[in-house]
């Protein structure tokens with residue numbers, strides 16, 4: 381993190397009175413936790429804060445203080461001294477809230493994605509940080525002498541969710557140290573973990589059972605497919621439209637199988653529209669595979685949408701995988 385950038389942010393926060401803080405579309409624990417922590421500390425210091433996010437926060441984060449304050453529509457009465465975007469790698473990640481950037485004296489971008497486009501006046505981008513929450517922790521320590529328990533809980537949530545519970549490769553000594561300090565300040569690890577992870581709606585567990593039952597294995601055990609149809613949601617007891625969060629994490633059961641190199645989850649959006657998520661271990665580049673169907677992503681996780689039904693989509697993906705393996709021989 382560039383310290384001069386941090387110092388000018390602190391000066392703006394100290395001098396200013398009205399702020400807007402923006403989370404990214406389809407928000408996760410890091411963007412939400414970072415926004416709530418920064419809002420908490422600013423409000424504790426007598427500032428006015430509006431929180432923005434295009435989409436609703438995940439249900440399992442509803443326990444965090446201030447979470448109901450997120451709004452989608454511009455507060456036209458406010459004149460912001462600064463708009464602060466947290467965990468947003470580019471303007472597109474702000475979604476419908478991007479317009480707010482034009483409504484402030486300063487724009488500030490604090491993030492840890494290596495792909496960050498540095499779209500603001502002040503950009504604090506540290507790809508070495510486990511999470512944006514870690515950067516907000518450093519900022520808060522320099523801004524305020526005290527740190528309240530709700531702020532600590534929001535920061536802890538950001539770090540624990542972005543590191544996958546300290547399992548992912550971005551889990552650094554600093555992430556553990558900051559988490560340890562937050563626990564010293566009073567964060568109840570058992571309570572937070574229970575609220576975030578041990579709080580799964582019954583229909584989601586039922587859906588997991590149905591989806592795992594669809595497991596298909598191909599190419600001598602290297603490829604695993606899972607299927608999610610719209611009727612499975614009804615079977616599991618969902619009453620609302622299906623959404624991505626209800627199948628989140630399920631593909632891991634397929635990629636974690638011993639010997640599997642590529643897992644794909646085929647989700648029926650319409651009869652002739654199939655959304656495909658890919659996970660890979662070491663042999664296949666998931667983003668290259670997804671790109672063959674007009675999609676994209678990362679080397680180990682990617683996705684695409686195929687305009688065909690589920691069984692044809694499976695055949696197309698299987699064919700591409702065979703081509704990719706044949707190309708290697």
Ligand SMILES: [Mn+2]
Nearest residue numbers: 410467512542
């Ligand atoms: Mn993040």
